[in-house]
Amino acid sequence: xxxxxxxxxxxxxxxxxxxxxxxxxxxxxxxxxxxxxxxxxxxxxxxxxxxxxxxxxxxxxxxxxxxxxxxxxxxxxxxxxxxxxxxxxxxxxxxxxxxxxxxxxxxxxxxxxxxxxxxxxxxxxxxxxxxxxxxxxxxxxxxxxxxxxxxxxxxxxxxxxxxxxxxxxxxxxxxxxxxxxxxxxxxxxxxxxxxxxxxxxxxxxxxxxxxxxxxxxxxxxxxxxxxxxxxxxxxxxxxxxxxxxxx
Numbered sequence: 001x002x003x004x005x006x007x008x009x010x011x012x013x014x015x016x017x018x019x020x021x022x023x024x025x026x027x028x029x030x031x032x033x034x035x036x037x038x039x040x041x042x043x044x045x046x047x048x049x050x051x052x053x054x055x056x057x058x059x060x061x062x063x064x065x066x067x068x069x070x071x072x073x074x075x076x077x078x079x080x081x082x083x084x085x086x087x088x089x090x091x092x093x094x095x096x097x098x099x100x101x102x103x104x105x106x107x108x109x110x111x112x113x114x115x116x117x118x119x120x121x122x123x124x125x126x127x128x129x130x131x132x133x134x135x136x137x138x139x140x141x142x143x144x145x146x147x148x149x150x151x152x153x154x155x156x157x158x159x160x161x162x163x164x165x166x167x168x169x170x171x172x173x174x175x176x177x178x179x180x181x182x183x184x185x186x187x188x189x190x191x192x193x194x195x196x197x198x199x200x201x202x203x204x205x206x207x208x209x210x211x212x213x214x215x216x217x218x219x220x221x222x223x224x225x226x227x228x229x230x231x232x233x234x235x236x237x238x239x240x241x242x243x244x245x246x247x
């Protein structure tokens with residue numbers, strides 16, 4: 001907490017040199033706290049100071065780690081993996097992201113500064129949950145106010161806008177066409193005027209379920225489409241196509 005106290009003293013508010021005292025417990029909902037609720041202290045002068053300090057400390061840490069990594073692995077490509085924290089994305093505060101150090105409430109872009117730091121080190125950004133659909137989250141966890149599609153769109157575009165390579169992977173087991181279509185949609189956005197796309201994708205994972213006949217047929221079609229032209233649905237896969245790799 002020494003860094004926080006020093007930052008507070010520089011701002012001329014030494015009493016800000018402490019963490020929030022109204023975030024309640026680990027399992028509290030955002031609207032059940034004084035800090036994360038709509039109109040809460042997260043958006044006060046103190047809240048903005050604290051959250052900016054918190055996120056800056058983590059970005060600076062990443063900056064130092066990548067500096068050392070580039071020295072140790074000179075000549076090799078390096079990627080930094082960001083966690084996909086999509087619960088509470090549909091609230092104003094984005095409490096789960098704030099807690100993890102991503103200063104990304106609804107009125108601020110928290111991923112642009114991270115992408116800029118990665119750009120400084122010529123590092124790629126690796127993100128997850130590109131197969132998740134917001135509708136499914138609303139059906140399974142309606143109280144979480146999650147929006148994985150909104151989060152993925154924001155993070156991928158922050159990286160592409162910074163002109164850094166973007167890699168990704170699925171967060172949960174994925175064997176169905178709807179999940180594969182969502183991955184394709186994120187990997188190669190349709191009608192993107194700049195032709196932006198993922199540089200690589202890691203599929204999780206090889207197991208006995210994937211090797212079941214119907215699941216493997218779907219997976220085979222998915223892999224072919226990842227190396228083909230962008231379409232909106234795997235069902236549109238032609239019998240023959242000129243393949244174009246993601247690279």
